[in-house]
Amino acid sequence: MKFLPLLWAGLKRKKLRTALTFLSIFVAFMLFGFLGALKEALSAGVRMAGQDRLIVRHKVSLIQTLPESYLARIQVIPGVAAACHQTWFSGIYQDPKNFFPNMPVIPEEFLAMFPEFVLSDAGKQAWLNTRTGAIVGRTTANRFHWKIGDRIPLRSPIWGQPAGQTQWEFDIVGIYDGAKKGTDTSQLFFRYDFFDEARNLEKGQVGWFTVRIAHPDQAAEIAAKIDAEFANSPYETKTEPEGAFAQGFAQQIGDIATIVMAVVGAVFFTILLVAGNTMAQSVRERTGELGVLKALGFSNPMVLVLVLLESCAIAVLAGCGGLGVAWLIVSTGNPVPTLLPVFYLPPASLLAGAALAAVLGLAAGALPAWQAMRLHIADALRRGG
Amino acid sequence: MNPSPQPLVSIRHVSKTFRRGAEEIHVLTELELAVMDAEFLALMGPSGSGKSTLLNLIGGLDRPDTGSVQIGDDRVDQLNDRQLAAWRARHIGFVFQFYNLLPALTAERNVELPLLLTGLNKAERRQHVQAALAAVSLSNRSKHFPRTLSGGEQQRVGIARAIVTDPTVLLCDEPTGDLDRKAGDEILSLLQSLNKEHGKTIIMVTHDPHASARASRIVYLDKGRLSDQPSD
Numbered sequence: 001m002k003f004l005p006l007l008w009a010g011l012k013r014k015k016l017r018t019a020l021t022f023l024s025i026f027v028a029f030m031l032f033g034f035l036g037a038l039k040e041a042l043s044a045g046v047r048m049a050g051q052d053r054l055i056v057r058h059k060v061s062l063i064q065t066l067p068e069s070y071l072a073r074i075q076v077i078p079g080v081a082a083a084c085h086q087t088w089f090s091g092i093y094q095d096p097k098n099f100f101p102n103m104p105v106i107p108e109e110f111l112a113m114f115p116e117f118v119l120s121d122a123g124k125q126a127w128l129n130t131r132t133g134a135i136v137g138r139t140t141a142n143r144f145h146w147k148i149g150d151r152i153p154l155r156s157p158i159w160g161q162p163a164g165q166t167q168w169e170f171d172i173v174g175i176y177d178g179a180k181k182g183t184d185t186s187q188l189f190f191r192y193d194f195f196d197e198a199r200n201l202e203k204g205q206v207g208w209f210t211v212r213i214a215h216p217d218q219a220a221e222i223a224a225k226i227d228a229e230f231a232n233s234p235y236e237t238k239t240e241p242e243g244a245f246a247q248g249f250a251q252q253i254g255d256i257a258t259i260v261m262a263v264v265g266a267v268f269f270t271i272l273l274v275a276g277n278t279m280a281q282s283v284r285e286r287t288g289e290l291g292v293l294k295a296l297g298f299s300n301p302m303v304l305v306l307v308l309l310e311s312c313a314i315a316v317l318a319g320c321g322g323l324g325v326a327w328l329i330v331s332t333g334n335p336v337p338t339l340l341p342v343f344y345l346p347p348a349s350l351l352a353g354a355a356l357a358a359v360l361g362l363a364a365g366a367l368p369a370w371q372a373m374r375l376h377i378a379d380a381l382r383r384g385g
Numbered sequence: 386m387n388p389s390p391q392p393l394v395s396i397r398h399v400s401k402t403f404r405r406g407a408e409e410i411h412v413l414t415e416l417e418l419a420v421m422d423a424e425f426l427a428l429m430g431p432s433g434s435g436k437s438t439l440l441n442l443i444g445g446l447d448r449p450d451t452g453s454v455q456i457g458d459d460r461v462d463q464l465n466d467r468q469l470a471a472w473r474a475r476h477i478g479f480v481f482q483f484y485n486l487l488p489a490l491t492a493e494r495n496v497e498l499p500l501l502l503t504g505l506n507k508a509e510r511r512q513h514v515q516a517a518l519a520a521v522s523l524s525n526r527s528k529h530f531p532r533t534l535s536g537g538e539q540q541r542v543g544i545a546r547a548i549v550t551d552p553t554v555l556l557c558d559e560p561t562g563d564l565d566r567k568a569g570d571e572i573l574s575l576l577q578s579l580n581k582e583h584g585k586t587i588i589m590v591t592h593d594p595h596a597s598a599r600a601s602r603i604v605y606l607d608k609g610r611l612s613d614q615p616s617d
Contacts, residue, residue: 002510003501005490006498006501009489009490012489013488013489288485289487292479295444295446295473295479296474296546297471297499298502300466300467300470
């Protein structure tokens with residue numbers, strides 16, 4: 001603590017330079033925070049995927065549908081504990097930019113399969129009792145200010161509209177929450193029986209199946225069994241863990257994690273050079289002052305620590321400041337709910353950012369601190385004088 | 386019969402050579418010097434005669450190639466870097482020609498610097514700082530930054546910083562070299578008073594005969610050797 005004024009004096013010696021260095025690190029870590037939230041959003045599906053769930057889809061692509069009758073055949077395969085199906089509806093609410101995922105499902109099977117979607121008993125009962133009933137996640141309900149009892153019109157470019165109607169209409173009977181942070185609560189689910197009866201094409205076809213297996217360590221074996229069951233049929237399947245399925249989904253727009261890391265890496269390398277150069281310049285300018293400190297009795301390790309602390313102080317203060325602002329902005333809400341169903345800055349990213357700031361401080365200050373430590377006092381005084 | 390008093394500073398057979406490329410420059414050769422406790426010694430000589438090098442050796446800022454440097458009971462030339470730093474903090478007060486104050490610290494913070502290396506608490510440090518600033522008549526300028534002080538005032542802050550730990554020896558390298566005559570005289574009077582009234586041992590390097598006249602003894606250094614008379 002008693003060395004704090006000395007540390008502070010070093011920082012405020014060139015106020016503008018310190019401020020600019022602070023700002024560059026601040027902005028870099030704010031970017032780090034945003035990228036952390038983005039990475040979380042894109043990987044949430046993978047992270048939240050059930051370890052005991054498999055996805056069965058058409059072997060060619062996700063766009064191809066599968067017969068609903070496969071459900072019964074999947075359910076009897078040894079090792080399968082439960083199964084349900086979903087179908088991409090692609091319903092548009094008022095305007096395409098209001099995108100949110102919406103799918104027809106069989107309520108009982110679906111809710112049993114996805115315990116992470118928390119729906120009240122009353123909501124569940126209402127859904128079972130209402131053929132046009134739909135449940136919607138809290139994020140989307142809040143986004144459009146929907147409440148239970150509202151009738152929601154959707155247009156589907158894939159499935160057209162029910163006979164005699166211009167659009168699909170669903171009654172909101174429940175609003176579900178996520179069991180844990182990161183659960184996607186942007187989706188709307190409605191009843192498959194209503195959908196199948198009302199649609200005019202591909203009746204009896206569904207998008208994909210979700211399968212719960214009794215023992216996650218048998219995932220590969222059961223996946224192979226499922227695919228073998230439907231081999232050489234008009235609708236061959238590809239079965240994979242839910243995490244891999246989500247990953248494949250996210251990778252449709254590129255390997256985001258790699259892109260994010262590449263951007264962060266480039267930004268940090270640049271910042272490291274800037275901060276390192278600033279520290280080196282600062283130490284060079286203070287050669288005489290460091291010589292004086294040594295003459296007064298400050299030991300070489302003390303001078304090393306002082307320079308390192310100065311470098312770390314800028315990096316950690318600016319880094320944490322940037323992360324804090326990123327966290328505040330991210331906390332105010334999802335700027336692109338149509339693209340990112342989940343958007344938050346996880347504590348792990350904040351901690352990683354803070355640690356990275358400290359590492360940046362140490363790395364940027366290491367060489368100048370080493371040079372300061374090795375300064376020969378008489379030479380330093382002569383140069384500084 | 387009383388034994389003759391031991392010198393406080395004892396330099397024996399000290400040689401120092403610097404290398405500049407292939408060239409060897411013998412700055413000090415078999416140098417002998419004894420400085421008694423409470424003595425005010427002026428060290429004079431032409432530029433490049435080795436005055437500052439000798440001061441650096443006494444202050445533990447550098448080591449001799451051969452010979453010994455003893456201050457009190459300590460063989461300074463035998464201490465390692467860490468011991469030397471601690472020894473300087475305890476025993477040596479430096480006064481520099483260009484004051485060498487830290488520009489971002491106030492006068493009192495500059496004076497406090499050597500005390501940061503002691504075990505004193507904040508209140509005790511403040512007490513010592515106030516006493517040192519009072520000794521150089523700068524109590525009223527304690528909150529000022531160096532850039533707002535005159536050269537003479539800055540040097541007085543430098544002296545306060547040098548004496549705040551009550552060191553064994555005060556080493557002054559051209560303390561009036563950057564000051565006008567009036568300010569220089571004030572600094573010399575201050576040093577003289579520290580020597581006479583507080584018994585402080587002072588070794589002062591100077592070019593200026595006017596400054597050296599204030600010392601109790603003058604030695605001349607030329608071509609690496611000491612004498613009591615200036616060389617022609």
